[in-house]
Each structure stands twice: as structure tokens, then as C-alpha cells.
Amino acid sequence: MPILSLAWKSLLNRRFTVMLTVFSIALSVALLLGVERLRDQTRASFANTISGTDLIVGARGGAVQLLLYSVFRMGDASNNLSWESYQAIARHPKVAWTVPMSLGDSHRGYRVLGTNGDYFEHYRYARKQALSFAQGTPFSDLYDAVLGAEVASALGYRLGDPIVLAHGASDVAFARHDDKPFRVVGILARTGTPVDRTVHVSLQGIEAIHVGWESGAPARGLSPSAERARTMDLTPEAITAILVGLKSRIATFQVQRYVNDYRAEPLTAILPGATLSQLWSLIGIAENALLIVSTFVVVVGLFGMLTAVLTSLNERRREMAILRSVGARPGHVFALVMGESGVLTLFGVALGFTLLHVLLFVAQPILENQFGISIAIGAPSLYEISLLGIICASGILIGAIPAYRAYKLSLADGLSVRV
Amino acid sequence: MSPAAKHTPGDRPAIIDIQALSYRWNDNGPIVLGIDTLQVAAGEQLFIEGPSGSGKSTLLSLLAGVTSPQKGAIRVLEQRLDRLGSVERDHFRADHIGYVFQMFNLIPYLSMLENVTLPCRFSRQRRDRAIGRSGSPAQEALRLLGHLDMAHDELLERPVANLSVGQQQRVAAARALMGSPELLIADEPTSALDTDRREAFVRLLFDECRESGSTLVFVSHDRSLQNLFHRTIRLADINTALQAQRQAG
Numbered sequence: 068m069p070i071l072s073l074a075w076k077s078l079l080n081r082r083f084t085v086m087l088t089v090f091s092i093a094l095s096v097a098l099l100l101g102v103e104r105l106r107d108q109t110r111a112s113f114a115n116t117i118s119g120t121d122l123i124v125g126a127r128g129g130a131v132q133l134l135l136y137s138v139f140r141m142g143d144a145s146n147n148l149s150w151e152s153y154q155a156i157a158r159h160p161k162v163a164w165t166v167p168m169s170l171g172d173s174h175r176g177y178r179v180l181g182t183n184g185d186y187f188e189h190y191r192y193a194r195k196q197a198l199s200f201a202q203g204t205p206f207s208d209l210y211d212a213v214l215g216a217e218v219a220s221a222l223g224y225r226l227g228d229p230i231v232l233a234h235g236a237s238d239v240a241f242a243r244h245d246d247k248p249f250r251v252v253g254i255l256a257r258t259g260t261p262v263d264r265t266v267h268v269s270l271q272g273i274e275a276i277h278v279g280w281e282s283g284a285p286a287r288g289l290s291p292s293a294e295r296a297r298t299m300d301l302t303p304e305a306i307t308a309i310l311v312g313l314k315s316r317i318a319t320f321q322v323q324r325y326v327n328d329y330r331a332e333p334l335t336a337i338l339p340g341a342t343l344s345q346l347w348s349l350i351g352i353a354e355n356a357l358l359i360v361s362t363f364v365v366v367v368g369l370f371g372m373l374t375a376v377l378t379s380l381n382e383r384r385r386e387m388a389i390l391r392s393v394g395a396r397p398g399h400v401f402a403l404v405m406g407e408s409g410v411l412t413l414f415g416v417a418l419g420f421t422l423l424h425v426l427l428f429v430a431q432p433i434l435e436n437q438f439g440i441s442i443a444i445g446a447p448s449l450y451e452i453s454l455l456g457i458i459c460a461s462g463i464l465i466g467a468i469p470a471y472r473a474y475k476l477s478l479a480d481g482l483s484v485r486v
Numbered sequence: 487m488s489p490a491a492k493h494t495p496g497d498r499p500a501i502i503d504i505q506a507l508s509y510r511w512n513d514n515g516p517i518v519l520g521i522d523t524l525q526v527a528a529g530e531q532l533f534i535e536g537p538s539g540s541g542k543s544t545l546l547s548l549l550a551g552v553t554s555p556q557k558g559a560i561r562v563l564e565q566r567l568d569r570l571g572s573v574e575r576d577h578f579r580a581d582h583i584g585y586v587f588q589m590f591n592l593i594p595y596l597s598m599l600e601n602v603t604l605p606c607r608f609s610r611q612r613r614d615r616a617i618g619r620s621g622s623p624a625q626e627a628l629r630l631l632g633h634l635d636m637a638h639d640e641l642l643e644r645p646v647a648n649l650s651v652g653q654q655q656r657v658a659a660a661r662a663l664m665g666s667p668e669l670l671i672a673d674e675p676t677s678a679l680d681t682d683r684r685e686a687f688v689r690l691l692f693d694e695c696r697e698s699g700s701t702l703v704f705v706s707h708d709r710s711l712q713n714l715f716h717r718t719i720r721l722a723d724i725n726t727a728l729q730a731q732r733q734a735g
């Protein structure tokens with residue numbers, strides 16, 4: 068195809084502007100693909116935070132709020148539920164297992180979860196994956212703590228290190244339980260879920276550090292020593308939430324109704340899957356906005372190309388007349404300009420794709436460590452391929468505009484362009 | 487003797503034959519070119535002279551098949567151009583016509599050799615002829631450039647935009663002669679050259695046309711060159727559109 072080789076040489080001749088155009092298309096493509104991939108990964112990791120749990124029970128309140136504090140460690144519970152309620156639910160004939168959760172304390176910005184050994188046994192994430200220990204064991208002593216992977220790596224803790232919990236979410240001196248330090252006995256393997264950002268201790272541990280703190284701050288002389296606390300009855304009076312596994316999923320709505328209609332105190336039971344998608348539909352709006360913005364960036368990139376090619380046309384009318392004089396048809400002129408836009412788009416898309424992968428390659432460990440976002444670098448998905456296909460097709464189609472203009476010009480000019 | 491024979495020297499066949507032609511650029515614009523009859527014989531070197539705006543370039547566009555007359559017959563190489571469609575005319579031009587512009591003849595992003603071999607990209611026939619003559623289009627281009635004293639290595643490697651105007655015109659002539667087209671059309675190719683160079687350039691064209699058996703139609707408003715040609719036509723005299731205008735005005 069003689070015309071394509073001409074188009075190629077003509078582009079080479081205008082290297083600098085051509086490179087700028089290709090680069091702006093590439094950046095916009097990289098942005099779009101990057102946003103798309105991030106979206107995909109967050110959606111996946113979002114859906115992966117909890118699995119295998121049939122119901123989550125908390126004090127009466129909003130479903131999304133309950134999901135946020137029990138699973139995502141975000142926000143706070145407005146109310147607790149009593150230990151008696153917990154035991155009643157645990158004893159329900161359709162319930163296979165329960166995990167009590169007591170939230171409210173923190174350690175250097177990371178939430179502390181009081182629970183029991185059932186947590187390590189029954190908590191599941193992603194595709195029914197169980198928690199596993201990178202180092203150490205579950206807690207057995209009153210003052211043992213198990214760290215999520217991120218807590219351990221970000222704060223540089225190793226097994227045996229002492230840690231001090233703080234009352235509430237803010238770690239300030241007067242609210243530290245520094246009379247009862249904990250010891251790291253286990254570090255969990257990375258899960259890519261909020262578990263990584265959690266410090267786990269026993270319910271009794273939580274109870275022990277709060278003896279004498281009923282008013283929210285240590286009452287003078289009422290807080291017993293760490294050793295004395297061991298001798299006390301540390302059964303909690305209240306917990307924050309319960310994860311519930313059922314013997315059969317068929318009973319889900321029956322147990323949910325049982326909890327929602329529970330007489331002794333107002334409770335709420337939610338289905339994690341349903342509430343996750345409810346939450347996702349909220350977040351999804353922001354994500355869609357991001358996608359729309361990056362789509363527009365691609366449109367702007369292609370319009371940049373359109374402008375570049377259109378402005379080049381006027382100074383190239385002479386060239387078109389010369390081509391016509393050696394026998395090029397107006398159709399050839401059309402193909403020449405169209406071919407140029409095509410080459411620009413294809414190179415832009417290819418470069419954008421490469422650019423994104425180089426960036427991901429560099430950024431992947433950083434994203435993983437700093438934000439817990441793991442982005443897989445792999446072959447492009449079918450969706451991404453079709454996205455790239457659409458961009459290429461639009462670029463080539465947009466190229467028809469300057470091509471048509473060149474076609475009309477060369478018809479009107481014939482051989483008679485004066486420079 | 488037919489009236490057509492009046493302009494035809496000897497009894498060589500006419501390569502161009504125009505009858506009762508009239509042309510306007512726009513449907514409702516004025517007629518800019520009207521020619522009752524014009525013949526050019528094969529191998530002739532014709533000089534067409536006329537003031538600016540007299541329709542010289544318009545006539546050449548018609549001969550090259552870039553445009554088509556609204557009325558009348560225009561026959562080139564026994565082919566009724568006025569009856570061909572625009573695509574066929576483009577093919578016809580690619581195969582049979584070499585064209586030299588006033589200036590800026592070269593495509594800046596192609597090398598000198600690529601510029602000269604350009605017609606071979608659009609015409610199989612001219613490509614075959616170039617191969618038949620020198621073995622390959624590039625070889626033929628070098629041969630032609632050699633005749634025009636342009637085949638020096640140093641010149642060949644230079645970007646064509648860095649050539650002098652005279653050098654560019656010689657490269658353009660080589661391109662127009664590539665693949666030995668039957669008709670060579672030159673639209674004021676010398677107007678950017680100084681007087682000495684003009685005559686030298688015209689003589690070079692003559693030599694090459696003679697060698698490849700091409701007919702030359704050469705347009706200029708510079709009368710000093712006309713004595714070198716077989717024949718001179720004053721377009722102002724034969725363009726009936728101009729005469730009509732003059733009578734009206």
C-alpha cells in the first residue's frame with residue numbers, strides 16, 4: 068500500500084508534533100485503563116472482604132453502618148448488645164457458629180478487635196479463604212495480641228514485642244492502657260482486607276484493660292494492676308457485633324427474623340452480601356464519575372489529534388497537489404490523512420498500554436504496602452481489550468474528518484495551489 | 487486539408503486534439519476558457535504564452551484530466567478525456583502525463599530518489615517502462631538525474647528542501663519524465679530561475695523529451711523563451727472567453 072508508507076514518512080518528518088500527539092493520547096489511554104483497573108480491583112477486593120458469614124448481628128441501627136464498623140473497621144457502633152443476647156443467638160438451633168466482636172480501642176491508628184479463638188477458625192474472606200498465621204499462634208494468654216499483616220509491617224513489630232492499646236480511636240497519652248501492655252504472639256498472613264489493619268486480642272483482654280474505666284477514663288485508684296486483673300471475672304457485659312454462621316443457608320431469613328424480633332433488646336441482623344452490594348452502589352457512583360472523567364480525557368486526547376492533523380492540512384495543500392499531479396486520486400489523499408490519524412491513534416494506544424504497565428510495575432509494591440490495594444499485572448481483560456478497540460476505532464473514525472477535508476481541498480485545488 | 491492540420495507540423499498524428507471546448511470553474515461563474523480548435527502533434531515542443539489570468543493553468547488542468555470541460559471535446563492520446571470519469575482521468579494522468587509546477591515541486595519528507603520514483607507508485611505502466619529501460623525505478627531515476635547533472639552522492643543525500651530552486655526544478659523534471667510519459671506538461675517551470683538558468687533548463691527538458699519521445703507543452707508568460715520551441719500559441723488569441731470579455735468590456 069503505497070499510501071501508508073507515504074503517511075508513515077510524512078509522520079516521521081513531523082516527529083516532534085507527532086510525538087506530542089501520540090504522547091497525549093497515550094497518557095489519556097493510560098489514565099483510562101488505570102482507573103478501570105483500579106475500579107475492577109477495588110470492586111473485587113471489596114467483595115472479598117468477608118465471605119462465609121451468613122449474618123452479622125449488632126445493636127439496632129442502619130445496615131450499612133453495621134457492616135462498616137463490623138467488617139471495615141470504619142465508624143463506631145452507636146450501641147452495644149448484651150452478652151446474654153449473644154449467648155441466646157449462639158444457642159439458636161439453626162446457628163452453627165458465632166464470632167463475638169468487641170470494638171472501640173485502637174493502637175497507633177489501627178483498630179483493636181476483641182474476639183475469641185472462633186474468629187481465627189471461622190472468619191473467611193475472598194473465596195472462603197480462612198485466616199492463616201504468617202508467624203506465631205492465636206492468643207492464649209490474657210495479654211496476648213495477634214496483629215494483622217499491615218499493622219506488623221507498618222509498625223515494624225515482631226513476635227514478643229510489647230504493645231499498648233489506647234482507649235477509643237485516638238491514641239493520646241491520657242487514654243492509654245499503659246498499665247497493661249500486650250505481647251505480640253501472632254502475625255496473620257496478608258489478606259488484602261481490613262483484617263490486615265486490625266489488632267486482635269481476647270474479649271477478656273479488652274475487659275481487663277477496662278476495669279475501672281467505666282466512665283471512659285481511668286478512675287483514680289480503681290484500676291487494678293495487670294496481675295490482679297487476672298483473678299477477676301472478665302466475662303464481658305456487652306459486645307459490639309456478632310458474626311453468625313448457619314447450619315443451612317435456607318434458615319437465613321428465619322434467623323434474621325428471630326434476631327430482628329428479639330424481645331430483650333433491639334437488634335439488627337444483616338446479610339453481608341446484600342449489604343455489601345448496597346454499600347457498593349453508593350461507592351459505585353464516585354467510581355463511575357471517575358470513569359466518566361477519564362473517558363472525557365481520552366476524548367480530549369483524540370480531539371488534540373484532530374486539531375493537530377487539521378492544522379497541518381493547510382500547509383500541506385501543496386503536497387496534496389503534487390501527489391495529485393503524479394496520479395494520486397482524491398481517494399488517495401483521503402487515505403493518506405486517514406492513515407496518519409490511524410497510525411497516531413494506534414501508537415498512542417499501544418504506548419498508553421505500555422506506559423500503564425510500566426507504571427503499575429513500579430507502583431504495585433507501593434500501592435500494596437501503603438494502601439493495601441493489590442493490582443494484578445496480567446494480560447488485559449476482554450473488557451479492556453474492547454475498551455482499547457473502541458478507542459482505536461474512534462481515533463480512526465475521527466481521522467475521517469481531516470481526511471474528508473483534505474479530500475475536498477484536493478478536489479477544489481486540483482493542481483493549482485499557490486504557496 | 488482539414489482545419490485541424492493547420493497547426494500540425496508534418497503529418498505526425500495529433501497527441502492533443504481540442505474541439506469547441508468551454509470551461510468554467512463554478513457552475514454559475516464565468517466561462518474562463520473557450521477554445522474552438524487546438525491540435526498538438528506527437529513529439530512537438532509547444533510554447534503556450536499568455537498574460538496572467540488568461541487561462542493557461544486552466545488549460546493545463548484540463549489536459550492533465552484534473553478537471554473536465556462542461557462543453558466540447560478534449561482528446562489526449564486518442565482518449566476522450568471529457569468522457570472519462572474522474573477516477574479514470576486520474577489513472578490516465580498517472581499513466582501518461584508528467585507534470586512540472588512553477589515551484590515547490592518536491593515532497594519535503596521524501597528523499598530525492600523517492601520524489602523522482604513517485605509516479606511509479608501510482609502507475610504500473612510507468613513503473614514497467616522505467617524497469618524496461620534501466621532495470622529498476624531507482625536505476626531509471628538515477629539515469630534521469632544523471633542527465634540533469636543531479637546524480638551526485640552529496641546531492642542525493644540532502645533533504646530536498648535544502649536544494650536550490652534550480653536544482654529542485656531539475657529533480658521535478660526528472661520525476662515528470664519518470665517512466666517516459668507520452669505528454670510532459672510544464673506550468674511556468676522556469677519563472678523562479680534566473681535568465682541564464684531558464685534557457686539551460688529548457689534545453690535539458692528538450693533533450694530528455696526527445697530521448698523519451700515525449701511531447702512537451704510548456705506554459706510561460708516569458709516570451710524570451712519562445713524561439714527555442716517548435717511552435718508558440720498565444721492563449722489570449724485563441725481563448726474565445728477572453729475575446730468575448732474584451733468585446734463586452
Ligand SMILES: Nc1ncnc2c1ncn2[C@@H]1O[C@H](COP(=O)(O)OP(=O)(O)OP(=O)(O)O)[C@@H](O)[C@H]1O
Nearest residue numbers: 479480483511518537538539540541542543544545
Ligand atoms: N481553482 C480555481 N477555482 C476557481 N477559479 C479559478 C481556479 N483557478 C483559476 N481560476 C480562475 O480562472 C481564471 C484563469 O486562471 P488561470 O490560473 O488559468 O490563469 P493563468 O493564465 O494560469 O494565470 P497565471 O499566469 O497568473 O498563472 C482566473 O480568472 C482565475 O481566477
Ligand SMILES: [Mg+2]
Nearest residue numbers: 542543544673
Ligand atoms: Mg497559471
